[in-house]
Amino acid sequence: MADGGTQAGYLGVSRSLTGRPWRARPADPELVRRHQMGLGLSEPLARALASRGVAAEMGETYLNPTLRALFPDPSSFTDMDRAAAILVDAVVRDRRMVVFADYDVDGASSAAQLVRWMRAMGKDLPIYVPDRITEGYGPSPAAFRRLREEGAELVVTVDCGAAAYEAIAAAVEVGLEVVVIDHHLMRGDELPAAAALVNPNRPDDTSGQGMLAAAGVTFVLLAALNREARRQGLFDGRQEPDLREWLDLAAMGAICDVTELVGFNRALTTQGLKMMSNWRNPGLKALLEVAKSQGPATVFHAGFILGPRINAGGRIGRSDLGARLLSTDDPAEAQALAAELDELNANRKEVEREVLEAAVRVIERESNMADAPMILVAADGWHPGVIGIVAGRLRERYRKPVMVVGVDRAANIGKGSGRSQPGVDLGRAVQAAYEAGLLLAGGGHAMAAGLSVRPDVIPELRAFLCEHMAAEAEIAAEADALEIDALVTTAACDRGLYAGFQRMAPFGPGNPEPMFACADVRVERAMALKGGHVRVTLTDASGGKLKAVAWRCEDTEIGKRLLQEGGGLHIAGRLKPDDWQGRQSVELEIEDVADLRRQIS
Incomplete structure (x- = not known):
């Protein structure tokens, strides 16, 4: 491996086929050396850690993030203790509660966590999810009035509510108490009139956990609920809920809401994926089966297999399907809901394709x-x-x-x-x-x-x-430059290289997936696939052959050049496992292509 850097850009790429220059992801050489020596890492892997801002003393925690080391004190969140006291009091007094959730994965996984904690405490917690078309995003005065008329005394909003000033004012007028659990940015210092508002992004919060999705905030709330219930003696003669069982739901929200995977959020996601891999949640297991997927859970499972199906209900179907799926313990109900969501997701893909193609025509032809x-x-x-x-x-x-x-x-x-x-x-x-x-x-x-x-x-x-x-x-x-982590040959792209860099997983914002570059490669066996994807084989002077795919690119500059085949290309992308028929290999997911003939000397 080499750094490939030049003054004109990494590998001399000043303008790729997406219009971007390439550059080496910057890293402090001394920090690289300390990671090498302290953690026994290869130079490219140590450089990747350093380039992501991982301090020398945090290297071990970064590679092995644990909740024990990184879990924040729930009391550090403004209003967290108050919210926990209100909810535990509602359990004790048997008040009628409803959880009001947003219609996406983060809202559904947040709601499901609360439903499951309340179920463990012997309480049934109904779910209300507004319809995207008829009600729009978040709480409305009409929705709150309806819930009050139906007998609700307390509403907990999850993944929404922080800016619902008018709706919460209407709730107060009709005697409906509202607790808000949210993570969205708030403008100004004015707060809605909620009984408690837990949001690491509210102006006066000092928890430092603003990267969390609502599902992460909800998971911290569960810890606060356990603590408050313990203080009140509610676990005398009752088993304390084991919050680890619901880490998979917290991870779903973190990944699907594209949050920064740093600090506690990284630990939450890492441990949540481990829990998800047991596939004990009936809803997630049913979705995995209907999608004909398998294996230990990864960011790909959450973000590209499970997440889109859960979201499909809120996009073009019934908005509460995802939350119901994640909160049910009935395998038969889970299978029925998963099948419905899978069908809705297929319909969503077709609608999305039609709108995307029409939009591209408007932009480029009209x-x-x-x-x-x-x-x-x-x-x-x-x-x-x-x-x-x-x-x-x-x-x-x-x-x-x-x-x-x-x-x-x-x-x-x-x-x-x-x-x-x-x-x-x-x-x-x-x-x-x-x-x-x-x-x-x-x-x-x-x-x-x-x-x-x-x-x-x-x-x-x-x-x-x-x-x-x-x-x-x-x-x-x-x-807007493409940042490269390492220069590799096609022969060096094997399962060992992939496994070494997987020690940095899970990947997402704040921890970008490693980007590899292959220099002066030749494209062979180019093939256009259904959906506009292009599959190729890459070769270079090392003699290696590397399978690669570029998604949704057939009609772009990248797709057109790949389909021409031939040499004279630098190609950058991410390594992915290729386990087809047990081969234990890798393929390159192409991010960008540079044509040497187009570079300015």
Whole structure:
């Protein structure tokens, strides 16, 4: 292995086929040496740790993260002790409670944890999940009034509620107590009138756990609940709930909500995947079976096999299906729910494909918006349950912020969902558009946002967002480089290399999966696959042959060049296991390609 660096870019790549320069992921040489000596690591692996900001004294904890070493004091979260006291008191007094969850994986896994803890305490906790189409995101005054009319005395919101000022005010008016468990960013110092609001991202919280998903915050809440129940003597003659049984749910939320896998969140995810690998949760086990998958749980299982199916209910089906699946102990019910979600997910894929193809046609054939600082693409009838996914796909393709708007002409409203590039605050731009009077509603955070707009205002909104985001987008485009961890030959890409770097798993934001580069390779046996994927075999001077695949790229510059075959390419990607028919090999998942003929000397 070599560093491959040059002044023009890593391997001389100043502009790849995605328009990016390549560079070596920066690492302090002294820290690299200390990781090598202290942990007995190879130089490339030690450099990878150093480049991710792992201090010398944290190397062992990083490679072997444990809850014992990293679990925070629940009391460090503002309002955590108050929330625990309210909920345990509700158990003692047998108050009627409801958990109000968001319709995604994080909301479902948070709700399921609370349901399971309450079940262990002999309490039934009903679940309420708003419908994405008819109710939108989060609590509403109407929903809270309905729950109160049905007899609820206490509502616990999970993965929502931190900004539900109007809804919580309405709850207070009708005598409904609300406890909020959330993680979303909050603007300003004003708080809703909840009885307790636990959110590591509230302005006055000092826990330092702002990277947690709601499922992680909920897991800490369970520890606080156990502590409070123990203090009140509720476990005299009753077995204390073993929270480790629900680590798999906490990990699902952390992975599927794309949170930073650092510190306690990394330990939670690592240990949660180990627990998930037992497949004791009937819902997760049923989903795994219906997806025809197997093996120990990985980030891939959670994020790409289980997560999309759980989300499918909230996107194009019944919004409570995911939470019901994760909270049931009935294998027959789990199998029925998993089958329904699997079918909904297949339908979601088809709807998503149609919207994505239509959006690409609009961008590339009917306008010049691909050259703008950000892309806002809109059309009639696009399903609001998939526009967020499509925005993410378009952001990957065009490497700039994207907002996708589906227009309902009958209601005279457009619902939009956006995804951004690092360095461009989409949420702030949407908030500015709302304050300028261009939106009916809007909000979000730096990397994702949603909005509602009148269709006739969309051209003006597009111009406003482009102007508002132009400076940030220009800086972000210049900083948008592909960072390489190691230069390898095709012969060196084997299971040993893969296994060595897997010691750094789980991967995600804050701990990016290692990126490998192969220099001056030749492409052979190129084949276009269903879905727009391209599969190839790579060879180089080492004599090795490496199977590789590039996802959803057939009609892109990368796909077109791979299908031409031939040599003169540098290729970067991530190593993945290839266990087909027991071969215990690896393949390269291609991230980027550089054509040597296009590089500027």
